[in-house]
Amino acid sequence: ADDVAQPTSPLPPSPVIPSLPPHQLPRPSPPQAAEGSSLLVHQVLDKCSALVLKVVAASTPISAAKPAVVAVGTPISAAKPAA
Structure with a gap:
């Protein structure tokens, strides 16, 4: 009797967003379009x-770079605890 599933509340209806017509830009004449495309390709x-x-530059191997940390003389496992 305790295993009865509780009814869940229905989800609120999702808002309906009307589809808008795609924004259309004025098309340049073919010579202008080719020039613009060429410029865009050059920029890319x-x-x-x-x-x-x-x-x-970023893929320089770490071994080739100057190490930032100098080796410590005493290993951590051999260090004496503070008194």
Whole structure:
């Protein structure tokens, strides 16, 4: 008798959002479109080149970098507890 599942409250109805027509930009004439596309491609290639240079610089092996921590003379396990 204690195993009876309690009824759950129904979820509130989700709001209906009317679909809006897609925003249409005026289309440039074909020569302008080709020029704009060429400029966009050039900008994308420039960004990709810059990112590649950053990745190459960031992927320097740690062993090649100067270590930031100097080896400590006494290992932690051999350290004497404070009195």
